[in-house]
Amino acid sequence: MTQVPPSGQPVDRAFPPGVRTLRPPRHLVSPVAVWYWTTRAAIGWAVVLILELVWLLAQSGDQVWHLVVFLVTVVLAVGHLIVMPRWRYRVHRWEVTSVAVYTQAGWFHQERRVAPLSRLQTVDSERGPIEQLFGLVKVTANTASAAGPLRISGLDRQTAEELVEELTAIAQQTPGDAT
Amino acid sequence: MPPETGAAAGAVSAIDPGVWHRLDARMLLLLPLQEILKNLPFLAVLVLAGSGSGRGPLWGLIGLAVTLAAGTLRWFTTRYQIGVAQVQVRRGLFRRRTMTVPRDRIRTVDLTAHVLHRIVGLASITIGTGRTDRKEDRGLKLDGLSAQDASWIREELLHRRSAVAAPTATTSQAGPAATELARWQPRWIAYGPFTLSGAVTVLAVVGFGLEIVNEGHLRVNRLGPIHSIIEQLGSASPTLLALVALVAAVILIALASTLGYLLAFWNFRLIRQAGTLQVTRGLLTNRVISIDERRLRGIELSEPLLLRWVKGARCIAIATGLRVGRGAERGGSMLVPPAPERIAASVSAELLGSTGPVQAALLEHGPVARRRRFNRVLLVMAPVLVLLLILWGLGALPAWPWLAATGLLLLLLPVAWDRYRSLGHAVVGQCLVVRSGSLVRRRSMVLTEGIIGWNLHQSFFQRRARVVNLIATTAAGRQAYRLQDLTLPESIRVAEEACPGLLSPFLE
Numbered sequence: 001m002t003q004v005p006p007s008g009q010p011v012d013r014a015f016p017p018g019v020r021t022l023r024p025p026r027h028l029v030s031p032v033a034v035w036y037w038t039t040r041a042a043i044g045w046a047v048v049l050i051l052e053l054v055w056l057l058a059q060s061g062d063q064v065w066h067l068v069v070f071l072v073t074v075v076l077a078v079g080h081l082i083v084m085p086r087w088r089y090r091v092h093r094w095e096v097t098s099v100a101v102y103t104q105a106g107w108f109h110q111e112r113r114v115a116p117l118s119r120l121q122t123v124d125s126e127r128g129p130i131e132q133l134f135g136l137v138k139v140t141a142n143t144a145s146a147a148g149p150l151r152i153s154g155l156d157r158q159t160a161e162e163l164v165e166e167l168t169a170i171a172q173q174t175p176g177d178a179t
Numbered sequence: 180m181p182p183e184t185g186a187a188a189g190a191v192s193a194i195d196p197g198v199w200h201r202l203d204a205r206m207l208l209l210l211p212l213q214e215i216l217k218n219l220p221f222l223a224v225l226v227l228a229g230s231g232s233g234r235g236p237l238w239g240l241i242g243l244a245v246t247l248a249a250g251t252l253r254w255f256t257t258r259y260q261i262g263v264a265q266v267q268v269r270r271g272l273f274r275r276r277t278m279t280v281p282r283d284r285i286r287t288v289d290l291t292a293h294v295l296h297r298i299v300g301l302a303s304i305t306i307g308t309g310r311t312d313r314k315e316d317r318g319l320k321l322d323g324l325s326a327q328d329a330s331w332i333r334e335e336l337l338h339r340r341s342a343v344a345a346p347t348a349t350t351s352q353a354g355p356a357a358t359e360l361a362r363w364q365p366r367w368i369a370y371g372p373f374t375l376s377g378a379v380t381v382l383a384v385v386g387f388g389l390e391i392v393n394e395g396h397l398r399v400n401r402l403g404p405i406h407s408i409i410e411q412l413g414s415a416s417p418t419l420l421a422l423v424a425l426v427a428a429v430i431l432i433a434l435a436s437t438l439g440y441l442l443a444f445w446n447f448r449l450i451r452q453a454g455t456l457q458v459t460r461g462l463l464t465n466r467v468i469s470i471d472e473r474r475l476r477g478i479e480l481s482e483p484l485l486l487r488w489v490k491g492a493r494c495i496a497i498a499t500g501l502r503v504g505r506g507a508e509r510g511g512s513m514l515v516p517p518a519p520e521r522i523a524a525s526v527s528a529e530l531l532g533s534t535g536p537v538q539a540a541l542l543e544h545g546p547v548a549r550r551r552r553f554n555r556v557l558l559v560m561a562p563v564l565v566l567l568l569i570l571w572g573l574g575a576l577p578a579w580p581w582l583a584a585t586g587l588l589l590l591l592l593p594v595a596w597d598r599y600r601s602l603g604h605a606v607v608g609q610c611l612v613v614r615s616g617s618l619v620r621r622r623s624m625v626l627t628e629g630i631i632g633w634n635l636h637q638s639f640f641q642r643r644a645r646v647v648n649l650i651a652t653t654a655a656g657r658q659a660y661r662l663q664d665l666t667l668p669e670s671i672r673v674a675e676e677a678c679p680g681l682l683s684p685f686l687e
Contacts, residue, residue: 115632147659148652
C-alpha cells in the first residue's frame, strides 16, 4: 500500500480495505509540453513586468516601493515558471479504453474527467501559435453536456492524430444524439 | 406561386397538409396596434425631431404610415405550411426566405396569447427543435393564428409524431387520454409574497422614478401634498424614518410579488398526455408550454429560503434543450410554480415514476464538508474584520465599519451552517439525488441514463483534506450537478452505483 504510483501521489491510506481507489490515467503527455507551458506563462509575466518597468522608469523621485513591487513580481514569476510546468507535467495525463476516455489536468487545482465513448459527439484538434512552435496539439473530446469537454493539451503531433482518428471513428458509430 | 386558400379561421380542419396558408385575417386588426406599440420610441423621437422645424405632426404621420405599411406587409408576405413530414414558413418580400423544420425534430410547441390576441381570439405559436440551449435556436414563430388553428397545430405536431407517415384524419379532440397532475388553487396566492419576484420590478420602478425626477429637474418638494409629507418627516427621527421606509419597501415588494405571481401563474395546470407534459398558465397572457417527455432527464425541486419558511416549493424540469437558471419561468422549464411543498413533491414523484428519489433520506457529506462551509466564511471575513479593527485602533476609521463586519459575520455563520445541512446525496433506483444550497435549496433528481460523464475536481486544499467535488455532467438543465466535498471512497461508490462500470477500468 505504500508504493507510489507514477503520478507521485501516495496511495490513499484512508481507504477501508476492499475499497478501490481511482488511479491516474496511464499516459503522460509529451515532455515538450513543459516548455510550452513555460513559454505561455512567460509571455503573461513579460507583459506584467514590462508594464511595471514602464511605471518604474516613468516616475521620478522616490522609487523604493516601485522597485520592491518589481522585485517581488520577478521572484513570483521565476518561482511560477520553475514550479508550474513541472508540476503540470506530472498531473496532465490521459487514457482511452474500449469504453471510455479518461483525462487528468491542472496543477494547484486538479480535475479528472471520465466520459463513455458512446456519449462522444465531436472530436476537435487544435494548434495555437505557441503550440505550433513546439509541435504540440490539443485534442478536445466533446460530449452533449456544456460541462463535459475532455481536453488533452500538449500531445505530440503523431499521438494526437492517432487519437483523433480513433475517437472520431467511435463517435461516428454512436446512433442517436447521445444526450 | 403555391396554391392558396383563404383565411383558415373557423373550421378546425381547414389546415390541409401541403397547402400554403396565410395568418389569420383578424391579425390585420392587431398588427397596426402592435406595430405602433413596438415602435413607440421611434415615433416619439421622430415627432420630437420634427417639431424643431415646426412639422412634428407631419413627420409623425409619415412615421406612422411607414410603420403600419411594414407591419401589414409582414402579414401579406408570411405563409406557412404544415406538411406531412415538415413544417415550412415563408417570409419576406424582396428576400424570400423559407424556413423548414422536419417534424420528427420538433421538441417544443409553445402557444402564447397576450391580451390583444385574446380579445380577437388569436394566438401565436413557437415551434422549437430544442436540440441545445447553447446554439442560437429561437425556433419558428407564427404570430397570429386563430386560437383553434393554433391549438390544432399544437396537437397535430406533438401527438401525431408517431403517425406522421400516415395521412391523418383532421379531428382535433381525438387525442389520447390526458391526466391532470396539478391544478392552480386560489389558496396558492399566499405563496406570492414569498417569491420575491416583485423585488426587481419595485427597485426598477423606484430607480426609474428617481431618474426622471433627477433628469427632469422636477421640484417634487414644491408639490403641495408631497411638500407637507416632507415637512412632517423632517421632524421625525432618522431611526423612525428608516423603519418606515423599510416597512413600505416590504409591503411594496410583497404586493408586487403577489401581482407578478398572479399574472404568471393564474389558472395554472399541468397535464400529461401521450408523452408530452403541458403547462397552461397566465392571467392576461395565456401560455401553453409543451415539453416532450423523451427529453426529460430529471426533476429539480427548488426551495428559495423565504418559500421554505412557508413550506412552499417549485418544480423545474431537467430536460435537454431547455434552459434552467435565470429566466426559467419564462424559458418554460417550470413545471409547478411556487406551491405547497407536497404538491411539488407529488408531481416530481409522478414524473419520475417513483416516490423514492423525492422521499429518500440523503447521506450527509461529513465533517470535512461542514468545516469547509465555515472556513469559507471565516477566511474571507476574519482578515477584513482584523484590518478594520486595526484601522479603528489607529484612529483612521470610525467604529461602525468593524461593527458592520461583525454583524455580517454573525449573519453568515448560520448561512454556512444551513449550507452544510442542505448538502446531501443518494442514488435511489434510476436516480442520482443531489441537494445543496441555502438561499435557494435545490434537490436535483437526475436520471442516471442522462448522466454522460463524471468530473472529479479537487482544489489543493481538497486534496489535503481528502475530499472531492464529484460532478455529474448531463446534456439537460444545468449541464452539471455537483456533489460537494465527498470523501474519496464515497465519490467512487456514488459514481459506480449511478453508472455501473464506467469508472471500474480505472480503479485499483
